[in-house]
Amino acid sequence: MAHIPQFIRDLALILGAAGVITLLFKRLKQPVVLGYILAGLLVGPNFHLFPTISDVDDIRIWADIGVIFLLFALGLEFSFKKLIQVGGSAGITGIVEISCMFLLGYVTGKFLKWPPFDCIFLGGIISISSTTIIFRALDELGLKSKKFATLVLGVLVIEDLVAILLLVLLSTVAVSREFEGMQMLFSLFKLLFFLSLWFITGVFILPTFMKKASRWLSSETLLIVSLALCLGMALLADGVGFSTALGAFLMGSLLAETTQAERIEHLVASVKDLFGAIFFVSVGMLINPALLKQYALPVLLLIVLVVIGKTVFVSLGALLAGQPLKQSVQAGTSMSQIGEFSFIIATLGVSLKVTSDYLYPIAVGVSVITTFTTPFMMKLAEPLHKFIEKILPAKWVTNLNRYSSNTQTLQSESDWQKVVRSYLQLMLSNAVIIIACILLASYYVEPFFEEKFGNILVAKISAVVLTLAITSPFIWALTARKMRGLAYKELWLDSKYNHGALLLLELARNFVAIFCWGFLLNRFFSFYISVIGTLIAMPIVLFLFRQKLEKFYGRIQTRFLDNLNRKEEKQSTPTFWDAHMVEFEVSPYAAYAGRSLQELAWREKYAINIAYILRADKTIPTPSRYDKLFPYDKIGVVATDQQLQVIKPVIENDDFVSVSATDEEKENIGLMSIVIDEHTRLKGLSIRESAIREKTNGLIVGVERNNQRVLNPSSDTIFEWGDVVWLVGDKRKIRENYVR
Structure with missing residues (x-):
């Protein structure tokens, strides 16, 4: 029998330990990431009660691959458009929080008399909250639908982007071993230049490539192509002087703009989970319990600073951004921990050999404990808000509410x-x-x-x-x-x-x-x-x-x-709306042939909408109520599956086909959504006053407001802030008039 390489034995050991411990953590309803870290501690070289791995270097290579795939998957969830959609509130909150926490970390390191590089890396470590842990906690506590959750998720997007910038800047500082302002400025300019270049060229090339190659992209092929693009961009980023992690993140965010994004994310999930598990296990392997015991006081001090500091600074940033006091406090308590990016920043310091041995286990210890406290801090938000409201002078509370109200009702940008x-x-x-x-x-x-x-x-x-x-x-x-x-x-x-x-x-x-x-x-x-x-x-x-x-x-x-x-154009309507467009042909024997849409009243009876009428070589987009249906007309019907079951027998047509994606005119008529915000300038106007139909050749088929939907709203319906308006019409005109 052939000799089994030691690397395979080590891999079997860490995956076996990770599997057993994460099952236990699942049972205890605790984050799986913590299970991986504990598994790494138990099989690592610093803990001898259980069998330990023999070749740490090989595992670290796999861990480096894990970082690449973790950031690639994060990029797939990120999308450049998300940064625009999070709005100014999340941007202001994120900048205030990250700046203050970085400064707090640096000052704390100086107070503890740590070397300069330890202070800088400590500032980066405690600045970034855990996206994974917060997502999970919000989901388990049923808070994802709360209004403050939108702000939290927006701030997390800002933090992820800043974390990437920190990785680049910290790498530059660590390699040069100097703090030259011009060099840092040049590195930042170089980063922004390449980010812009990769975004422009990536958006121009990748979606076109995916479209042209779609017929040959089976699940297996798409997975191979996606991973090849990920590693290729990682190599390119390394070639121009950036980290491989940045390249992986960028490729993920570029692929997130393609129609294959969800499919790629699903295919890559298993690969990410495997290598991600190895990365977090390697994090645990580097923990030295003796150092943790030796530096117990700094760990406790940093735990207090992270919990209190993030709660205060996130809340302060949200208040400055015009959020109400309650939502600001809820956002602050939700983000009072550090997580996976902190591990990556700490790992960077170790790999570049610029930080002391004690910083890494301290960072992991703070992260583990603050992760456990996250659900409790989220539950503390309500009583903490009431306590703050009680101790603050009534005049202050009134002024805060007035400031929030004025900020959120500002008119559109000039x-x-x-x-x-x-x-x-x-x-x-x-x-x-x-x-x-x-x-x-x-x-x-x-x-x-x-x-x-x-x-x-x-x-x-x-x-x-x-x-x-x-x-x-x-x-x-x-x-x-x-x-x-x-x-x-x-x-x-x-x-x-x-x-x-x-x-x-x-x-x-x-x-x-x-x-x-x-x-x-x-x-x-x-x-x-x-x-x-x-x-x-x-x-x-x-x-x-x-x-x-x-x-x-x-x-x-x-x-x-x-x-x-x-x-956005190719995505089907969200599950919440559950409507899509299909095509029918009018039978020459249909009883309704020759009658107008007003006479048929299908919209009123069945809550369906006619998106277009295709008659010979002529297309009538969003026909009016006076337009008639004639034999052999093809009509695009927007409806849910249940509505289609009702309307199909009425139309009496056996030739039921999906809308053809090859007909250019029909393809340009579709179902799209717009948000009533400062860009659309529709707040306070009724549907009739908005003149949407005239501007877009469109028809409003529904309005979502406060998680409630109104199908076929009346023309007197008044638009409010945050309304999601669904309309069928010319997609190009809709984008030109209402999409920024």
Whole structure:
């Protein structure tokens, strides 16, 4: 019999221990993560009562893979759009909490007379709460539907993103062993540049790739492709100087924007669970009980600081963001612990050998104990709120309530904010693409041409011409693309004093274009040639090819926006709504043929809606009540499964088919939702006053309010903040008018 490698024996030991202990923790209704850590402690080199593993280094390699897959899975749940959706309240709360906790950790380390790197890493360790533990606790206590839970989940999104930034910045500090402000600033700028580049190129390429390859993507193939993309991005991130964990997170967040996101998440779950378990077991293996005993006082001190500090700072941040006192306290008590990202930050310090031996077990000890206290802190929120309200002066409570009310009823962002944001998006997105192309040309294309042609000048000219051909549409967008939008027009027509500021914005984006063109030439030629080439060649090229550049850029922008929104368009209606669109053909023998929708009154009788009528080569989107149905018409019906069972016999059609995804006109008619917020400007208007039908060729089929739904609301229904309005219509017009 062949000899079994020691690594397999070790793996069997840690998985066996993890399985037994996590079963016990399941029985005790405790977080499984803690079971993994305890299993690692029992089979680790610092605990000798049970059999121990013999090769810690091999297990750590698997643990590194576990970190990659954990962050890949986290990215799949993240999505760049979530960051936008969490809103300003979560952003303000998260920034206040993380800043204060990082400072508190650093000051505490100084108080304990720890080395500088220990203080910095301690600040990062106690700044980030556990997404896994909070999700589980909210679910088990039945609090996920509470209003404060939305704020908590939003802050967790902010924390996850900041944790990624911390990993990069801490790695930079640890490697350089210095605290140079310019170097840190450069690292941050470099990170933001690559984040923007990966997001833009990823959204442009990945959804298109997934769509083209969908027919060949079986479950097995999709899993292999997804893991290959994850590891490939991890290698790419490492190649440009970032951590592999950052690359995995980015690829997950990019795949989260595709229509295959949920399927990938389901397929990757088992892989993530396996390697994640090994990672958390390895966390437990590094715990030294002797060090924990030696540093018991710092552990207790940090537990108190984490529980009290996070409760106070999260509550304070929420209050500053305009949340009511009760919800602020509930959010604060819910986030009073640290978790998996703290382990990862602590592991980073160990792997880079910049932190002391005691910091890692202290961090794990604080995390374990605060995890156990999380459910109790959540239950403490109500009495704590009543106690605070009781001891605060009545005038303070009144002012807090007034401040919260005023903040939450603020009108939509000003026209100036919208216009400035549009200009910044235009300049940032195009400049990032142009600079990336220039860097690729200078580092890879020009050396390739030089080797191929054997002439430096020819190689440089060829690289410049190729780069100009690729980047010209984006330079054109910076210089000549018209800024469309109601906000811009209103500002221009509102007052002549706005003209100067708008012209400054125009000059700013043209300056960015000139800088990019000059930067390109300066990478290959002298400064004077760059200046002359920019001033002479740039206007000529943009003028001669303006129409082609405009059309080409328009196609690129359309593809990008379609990819960005494809997931929402292709997703079926949420289970809560449980409605979808199917197609019927009107039989020539149908009794209702030739009658109008008003006469049929199907909407009133059966609560269904007609999304479109397809008659020969003509499509009638969201037909009016006066439109009639004729033999061989095809009608798109929006209804639930139960409603379809009732309406199908009425239509008397045996040819029941799903809506074809190949017909372009029909595909553009669909069921979408919009939220009544500061962007839509519909609060306080009735359905009739909103003119949604006229703007979108759409029909409102339902409104969700306070977890209640109203099917086919009357035209007198008044919109309120937070309403989710479901409408059938032209999806492009709906996005143009109401989706930001």
